[in-house]
Amino acid sequence: MRYFASMKTAYITILGSGTSQGVPVIGCRCSVCSSNDKLDKRLRASILIESAEATVVVDTGPDFRQQMLREKVTKMDAVLITHCHKDHIAGMDDVRSFNFLQKKAMPIYASPEDQKLIKTEFSYAFAEKKYPGVPSLDLIDMDENLLKIKDLNITPIRVMHRYLPVFAFRIGNFAYITDANYISPESFDALKGIDILVIDSVRKEKHISHFSLGEAIEVARKLEVKKTYFTHISHLMGKAADVNAELPDGMLLAWDGQKIKITY
Ligand SMILES: [Zn+2]
Numbered sequence: 001m002r003y004f005a006s007m008k009t010a011y012i013t014i015l016g017s018g019t020s021q022g023v024p025v026i027g028c029r030c031s032v033c034s035s036n037d038k039l040d041k042r043l044r045a046s047i048l049i050e051s052a053e054a055t056v057v058v059d060t061g062p063d064f065r066q067q068m069l070r071e072k073v074t075k076m077d078a079v080l081i082t083h084c085h086k087d088h089i090a091g092m093d094d095v096r097s098f099n100f101l102q103k104k105a106m107p108i109y110a111s112p113e114d115q116k117l118i119k120t121e122f123s124y125a126f127a128e129k130k131y132p133g134v135p136s137l138d139l140i141d142m143d144e145n146l147l148k149i150k151d152l153n154i155t156p157i158r159v160m161h162r163y164l165p166v167f168a169f170r171i172g173n174f175a176y177i178t179d180a181n182y183i184s185p186e187s188f189d190a191l192k193g194i195d196i197l198v199i200d201s202v203r204k205e206k207h208i209s210h211f212s213l214g215e216a217i218e219v220a221r222k223l224e225v226k227k228t229y230f231t232h233i234s235h236l237m238g239k240a241a242d243v244n245a246e247l248p249d250g251m252l253l254a255w256d257g258q259k260i261k262i263t264y
Pocket residue numbers: 019020045085087088179232
C-alpha cells in the first residue's frame with residue numbers, strides 16, 4: 001500500500017465565508033444581520049492551507065489582518081489570488097507584517113491580468129523609489145499548471161465568474177471554488193474524484209455572477225462529493241441554523257474558523 005503510505009495531510013481553515021459586504025452588513029437590521037449566532041458572522045471569503053511545511057492563503061481580502069490575528073498565523077509562504085475583486089485583494093497591504101517577520105518578499109501567485117490590476121491597486125509597492133515599510137510583493141505567474149509550494153501540490157483550475165475567469169484550487173481530495181457561476185467541462189473533469197468541496201453560493205435566488213444554492217448543490221451532486229460546504233454567503237441566504245436544517249445530507253453552510261482535514 002505504497003500509495004496510502006505516501007498520502008499527506010493538510011488542514012484548511014475557513015478564514016471568511018461571507019460575500020463582498022460580509023455578514024452582518026453595515027446598518028442592516030434583518031434577522032440574519034441581527035442574529036447572535038456565531039455561525040451568522042461572516043468575514044470576506046478566504047481560506048488558509050496548512051501542511052507540515054507550508055502555510056498558504058487564498059486571497060487577501062479586506063478582513064485579512066483580522067483573519068491572521070484570529071487564527072494566530074505567524075508565517076506565510078505564499079498568497080494565491082483567485083481574482084482581483086476588492087473583497088479578495090483589498091487587504092494585501094498587510095502581508096508586510098510577514099515581510100518584516102520573514103525578511104523577504106511575499107510570493108503572490110496570480111494570472112498576468114490580475115498582476116496588472118495588483119500593480120495598479122498597490123502602485124506604491126511597485127514604485128521605483130519606495131516609501132519605507134511598504135509591502136514587498138513578488139508577483140509570480142499562475143496558470144493551470146501544478147503549483148508546488150514546499151510540500152504542497154496545488155492545481156489551479158479556471159472557472160467563470162460571469163465573464164471573468166477566476167482560479168479555483170484543488171489539493172488532493174479537496175477543492176475550493178469561490179466566485180463562480182460556470183464550470184467548463186474541462187474544468188469539471190479536473191475536479192472529478194474530490195471528496196470535499198467548498199463552493200461559492202451567495203444566496204438562494206439566481207445571481208448573475210455567483211452560483212445560487214440550488215446551482216451549487218447541483219455541482220456538488222454531479223461531482224459526487226461526500227462533504228460540501230457553501231461559502232461567499234450573503235445575508236439574503238438566511239440564518240445558518242435554518243438553512244443547514246434544510247440542506248441535503250453531507251452539505252452545510254461553511255462557517256468562519258471551520259477546520260477541514262484533507263489528504264493529498
Ligand atoms: Zn467575492
